[in-house]
Structure formats: C-alpha cells, structure tokens
Amino acid sequence: MYVIVDFTVVPVGTGVSLSEYVAACEEVLAKSGLTYQLHANGTNVEGEWEQVFSAIRHCHETLHAMGVPRIHTDIKAGTRTDRAQSMADKLNSLKVKLG
C-alpha cells in the first residue's frame, strides 16, 4: 500500500538544539531511497507503507544510538484507493486551484 507521510521527530531529554538530529534522520532517509522533502516543521516522504515506517523506525534507532533517551514523533499518513497520487501531484493539483 502506497502512503504519503509527513513526520516530525522530537528528541526529549537532550539539549534545546535539534538540528543535528534532523540531519541524522535526513541521512537515514537519503539512504532509504525513498522520495522525501524537508520543510520548516517536518519531513514529507512517500513510498510503500513498510518501507516508509521502517525508515522512521530507523530514525528512532539512529537517534537513540546518538544518546537521545526519549523520542516523540508525529506522523500524518495518507492513503487513497480512488487514484494514484504522489506528493508532487498533490502540490500540482493545488497550484491549479490557486491559479
């Protein structure tokens, strides 16, 4: 099943700067081969359900290995059966509406 996900990893029990953890997670995604896009408050990624959630699990494992004791992650997951749609399609259909 194909899924489009937006997720935000929030390390807890560390310092206040989180960018090194975002960077480590970005490296996990780069190696995963999945299509992804960082934005100001999270990361969009799309692919097969198992691969996407394995990549997010791998982010957790990587951050725990870096010493993060506790992680809170928000995930928005979208699936649809009426038609195939990628993240690029979503933005394009929106651009048409916005003119």
Added chain:
Amino acid sequence: MYVIVDFTVVPVGTGVSLSEYVAACEEVLAKSGLTYQLHANGTNVEGEWEQVFSAIRHCHETLHAMGVPRIHTDIKAGTRTDRAQSMADKLNSLKVKLG
C-alpha cells in the same frame, strides 16, 4: 523496539458519521493481540514497532475494503531507551504527580 502510539483514523470522502470505521479498526486491534485503549479522540496502543504499524496498516486496508476512498491518519509514536514503560506506567506516574 517497543513503542507507545496514539492514533486517529479519519476517513475522507464518506459520510459524516465515522463510528462504524472506528469500530472496524477496533476489531483489527482486538485480533492483533496488542494492548490498546480507545479514548474520545483516538486509540492508544503499545507493542513492538512492526506489529503496531502493521496493525495501523491493517486498519487502512480494512477501511479501504469497506469503500473508504481516502484516509488521513494521525499518529504520535513514543520510544525511550532510559527505561521500559507501558501506557499503564505513564498514567500511574502521572497520578502520583497529580496526588
């Protein structure tokens, strides 16, 4: 990796009543053998990462099979390495604080 999850499945492109879908998803969880608890805005579930996210994928598959064309699901996933903790532990440590 053990994970505590709160998730809310939002069917899109259906009628306004969602309780039959929540009930179908609850049946998936009951069959999964995972520990879970429904609340007013979602479901808490805990277990091994793969099993928990397989159960949520199974919810999507079940609802799509019922005719739901599009599903948006919110997930909050928590992992920690400093100590083992269940959902019951979380509520108990909170009750101590609240007196």
Added chain:
Amino acid sequence: MYVIVDFTVVPVGTGVSLSEYVAACEEVLAKSGLTYQLHANGTNVEGEWEQVFSAIRHCHETLHAMGVPRIHTDIKAGTRTDRAQSMADKLNSLKVKLG
C-alpha cells in the same frame, strides 16, 4: 465555535521525565473550567475555540515559566456543524457500534 481537542505537550531541552509538566498543564486546565480528560498519550478537552486555545497557550506559558526552553505541542481539533456533539457523545456512539 465549539471544538473537541486532543493535545500533547512535549517539553524539549529538559530532563527525560515529563510528568511534572503534564501535572502543571493539568492544573491550568482544572482552573480553566473546561471539560477535559487525561489519557496515556495526551489530554482531551472541549469548549469554545478561544477558551480551549487560550488554555493551551497558558500551558505553554506555565511550562516556559518553569524553565522549559522549547515546547512542541500536537493538537487535533474537531468541529462539526451537522449536530452538537461532546466527547461523551463520541464515546457513547462508539459503544453502541462496539456492542
């Protein structure tokens, strides 16, 4: 506009134990006069939009005053115009479906 909210406050840049912050936020809600219910992964609260989001802002202010430098909060907000519905109604209509 009446809203049913589920929210989870995640303090960042503090220790790994969060229960004192959950307790402080619970006190804010208790004083707000809003109907709320804690669960294993967050708090359900309902009321007028302005009051509910003021209460969550007050949680942020209270935690920052306790020394938390950074806060990430997840919020799920539901409104409907087809009929009035409280959190208790939601759980009841679900119980009917679950038998």
Added chain:
Amino acid sequence: MYVIVDFTVVPVGTGVSLSEYVAACEEVLAKSGLTYQLHANGTNVEGEWEQVFSAIRHCHETLHAMGVPRIHTDIKAGTRTDRAQSMADKLNSLKVKLG
C-alpha cells in the same frame, strides 16, 4: 507569545478531492497577513499565538460555510524562550548542518 505552527485541515463528509478547501484556507491565510508556506501535507505559519489560532479558526468557519459538515485539523505548535526563531531560521540552521 510567538509560535511556529504546521497544520493540516481534513474535511470530513465531503467528496474525496480536498484541493478547493485547501485553496479557501490559503485565501484566509493570505488575508491574515501572517507568514505562511504550503507544502505537500499541510501549511506552515508563524506569528503571535492569538493571530495564528484565529486564522485556523477562520479556516474552519470558511469551510463550514462552504458546506463541510465536519473538520479534523492537525496542528503542531512550537514555542521557545531561549531565542527568537522564524521558520526561515529553522530551515537555514538545518541547511548548515546538512552542508
């Protein structure tokens, strides 16, 4: 209190295409004067707490007025007291880490 928010509005009880609602909500944000940025799975917006959550409420009101009977919205809200930070700052500090 300054807040950086990512939010996703999910209309329930309508058709499967949501882009007209995203466009209507985008118009609300454009008129609000707040800084915002659409991405594949939601909208990032920043500003004073009251203004940001009023804009999101206005999105709900606008969509209900368009005939949407039920709306589920996910919101991630971030505040910090250690330093001022905009969404552009967040992306820049990340780019430094990513090289």
